[in-house]
Amino acid sequence: MFDWLGTKKGLPLWVSWRLNQGMKKDVEQIFEGIAETRKELLASWAHEYWGHIERLAEQITAVAAAGQLVHQEEQRQAIGRLLERTYARGHDWTELFLLDQEGTVQVSTYEKHRGTAYSSGSVIAPGLNYVKGGGKPQPCLFGPYGDPVTLNLGPRSSSFHDKMTLLFIYPLIINGEYAGTLCGRVPNDVLGDLIQRESGHVYPDSGDNYIFMAKPHLNQHIALGTALSRSRFEDRTFTHGENLKDGVTTDWGTVSIKEHTELEIIFTDPATDELHPGVRNTIDNGSNLFVEFPGYSDYRHIPVIGKGVTLQLPHCPDVWGMMCEGDLEEVYRIRSIRWRLSKLQLWQTFIQAVLTTVLVAVLAGQAPAWVTAAASGVWTLVFGQWIAGAMQRKESRRVVRNLRRINRFIRINAEGKGDLTQRLEPAKFDNDETRELAKWINNMIDSLEGIMLQVKLAASDVLSSQHVMNESAAVTAKSTERVSRKVGDMIGSIRTQLKDIDMAKQSADEMRDTLRLLELQAAEQIAVAQSEVDRIGDKMQHISTKVGDTNDTIRKFMHTVDEIRGVLQVIEEISAQTNLLALNASIEAARVGEQGRGFAVVASEIRKLADMTRRSTEEVHQITHQIYEEAKQAYASMDEGTQVVEEGTQLVAAAAGTLQTAQSEDSRKSQVVDEVVKLMERIAVVSMENRKVSSDVEGKVQELIGEMDSVRQTSESVESITKFLQQLVGQFKLTDTRMR
Template structure:
């Protein structure tokens, strides 16, 4: 019946269990509520601190910090300090480079430390860089001397046990290092213990243990991962783990801290105690019945076990929320006490009445005996029983008034949340239970008010930073607005210059087209004249050929000299006329006609010589053959000169055609320039529109900044009002939870 407890220990516990077995449902709900609340606290806390890390990592990876390395380090340090100030549980934030060296830290002595293959952080860094992929990691708990050297920040307890948030930094797809946040592991104990809010102040303990190791495979199942409430004398009225808890199977103790030093085994069997084992096997365990189960102290306990996995933590943890069976069921109800009192009253009254009737029965009439018994019953009920009932009721009322007074102080909205009811001053009944739950409620309320106070302080600090940033941004926006205005003014001036340039280009195009038209006309005239000269040169060439034929005829026959001389005179006259015309045409052509002038001069000379020869022919008949031969030679040279002249005429025609083509090319270039200017004008029009839009957007931004500033001032007022509301309550300043 009493199982492993034995009769001596088991019987009193069984009696308590039987007297209060109707509380089973309530006890189950109590432990269920404690376990779920603590699990949510842990998960919410982890999400909150991962949020700090992720926002800081985003700032570090997205910020392009110009300047020298020292300036970059200072700016990164300021970002770390800002996050450190917001997260009250951080004791250090530091940045590792790709080689595992601490480059920036809120703890200056840590900078320069390198974490290599066998270092404390090697498992975490290996997990973060799993091949080519990266992932965050919540690493620990593990012992780190730096945590001990840094000291406590938000917890009343402190040792070297550490939790480390490790977040990989990826730049351009490549691992660039890791952002790390250090939190003392005792923070977990603070989250799940809430000492002053313990419903079972003498025995209640909430602790975390290893349920399924994935990264920390060296940690055995059931090993403690958080501080026990009984680690030292702070929490217990009896033995503690520092001094050693005595059992029939030896002393259970720790050297430095609960974490990793205690494995939750039953000392009687050496196996994991049933609460831990069932939680690991089933993921959950609830047991609140007699005789409970033996824990590592070999004391009968009951409670609720759950498993959980915090964000980015590779390991699965278990959490037990327990209380000693004796304390949970030691309550004695007011109804029970009144029943006992009534039983004693009835028993005493029956005994005394029986004695009175026995004494009077043989000495007085029956009616006197009956009347005496009735009077005695009335007097006993009014005096003795009434006094006993009054005393018992006064105990209950006194306790209720104490509770009422405590509640009234805090119900007025300006209560002292540092005060707690002392359960030891209450009877072991519902009033004590009520006092414990009121303490739990006040403890929760104080924790909430402290969080609100801290949040209000954070909001106010952030608000001040935002106000400063808004002011700087507003000034920068105004400067940008002025710069944009200046830029738009310059663009408008450029647009005016472009419009003038386009207008000038249009005028230049018209002028060039007019010049092109005039040049085309002149080239056409020159082309016509060159063609005419070409015809004349062809005619001259023909005449020269005829002259050669005539001379040959002179050489064949002297008898025909006179007729030939007549013909020569006519040809000479015509040649002279043609030479004159050629000279005139050459003069009109100008520089290009100089060759024609030479030809014309030579032709005139030939005509004069022919004329003189004709006049002298009668005198020098004997020399006619020689002169005719000379004339033939001269005419042959003349033919060559004429051919050269023809070539010059062709070259002149080609030159005129080239000039006309170049004029056409110039016109095409001008058209292209004008087209380019038109496109520039179109782009300038678009720029004018865009610049106007930019100017409008800048003005809208200035308006939005004014709105942000007004909203910021409103939030600041609300935050100050919130602080005033919180300030109405007296809080424990040294307690952050």
């Protein structure tokens, strides 16, 4: 009946189980919820930090030159600034560093790490080889593993710290070739923080959530059931019992660790030296739920119940298992108010029956029957109204006192300006539904505080990004105004050129009329014709100079458009980060439910504004691209104009030569003049096209200025909403040490 527990240990647990057997469905849902929530937290966290790495990789490859990651010191400094920026955004990073093709650290947020070489036998070699293995290079989440550098760097977001490390490894591809590796270091204790959440633990005396190896693929040297995360029994955060660092004593020996749980302990039952059933069944089936008596023996040989799941984080080759457990004794130790009232009523009935029996026995031989009956009735009435009533009132006050304590605590936070650092003390409540209610209220407040801290952090990140966006918008606006001035100057030069062409054309017409007269008076008018040709030569030289100036102006304009493209890229990145932060805030707000609806609305507005910024940026990007293409057309047209001018100069020279022999070639004179006139007409057509293109460019630049004003207004609107969000969060008192 009591299985492996034996009668002495098993009987009290069996009684608790029988009294609370109706809680089975609730307990199943509790452990299912704990496991799924922790699993989602791990997955969301991994996706967030892979997002940091991927965006950083795109920025690094953008500044790489000639297929090399670190081509010169200026480039190294630029990459270092990118690493520092991402380091500031990811609060769990303790280091970001860049390896070259040979595995040497070229750039790092930890300067002492620079120059370290990771050879084929290094601790992270399996992860690097996985990234560079056969086929297409792919990212890898490597670990946990021990790394002294992590210990030297110290803690950042976790109150616990040792050398155990998780490493995000991302290959960098430039021009289709592997060029190096981007790595992000996170202390493995972050995983323990994510799945434990001590201040809101459902089962504070014994509950433990831990990760273990389920199916090793990359780290095949790690045995099944080996611990991969920190345990509460290592942290000394549980309420009762021995500690793994001090040693847990069993009849089969002492279970202990030297430095940390990870990789030092395998979750086996000391009585059998085999994986304890919860871990074993989770590995075999991928999931395991067991909440009934007598539970199963864990590595302390204590009856536990709970939920086991398997999971695989993004880009992690290994499959991990996670157990969410509680001691059977703590889970089912509750004694319901109904049970206590029933027990009280049973005692009242028993005492009343005994006293009534004694009273009847005393009076039966000394008084008539009616006196005995009357005395029994009066006694029953007095006992019911006085003694039993007093006992009932005492029990009622006991329940009401606890409910009022809970009511007072809830009222503090009900108006949205509560102290989220406060918690109810379950030990001050009776071991009944009120204590369970207190524990779940603590859990809810802890979840709410965690979400509020995330919203606070997200708002700070959005505001920081907003300042960067404002600065970029200001720079872009200045660049756009500079482009507008240059376009205006270019159009002024083209107009001057058109006037010169009109003058040249007019001169050519006059020359043609003159040459026709020269056919009749050739000898007398040759000098006049030669003078006109010289004038045309001067004009053609002036036109050539103007066309060259116009070409230079268009080339500078195209360079400025390229600068605008770079600024737009920064705006797109900031918009993407704003959208991601708003999405995280929406997810966290949605998890709270009704309490987070207000924050979900704010986060949604931030996403809308971020999307508006992205769309505006895309439109500006398209306009800039169109401007660039039209500028290229203008450049091509002006180049053609230059060639035409050169042809015209050559024709003018030929005309001069022809005039020198005009006496013998009168017929050739008219032909040359006609060709010059046609040439002037062609130059005029090209110049008119250039003027049209330049006008279009000027219009597009003005549109771009308008779009930049729109971006600036949107940016100011987002900043306003972010400040409002910070004001809302500021109404709550939060535990800053929990900020991740």
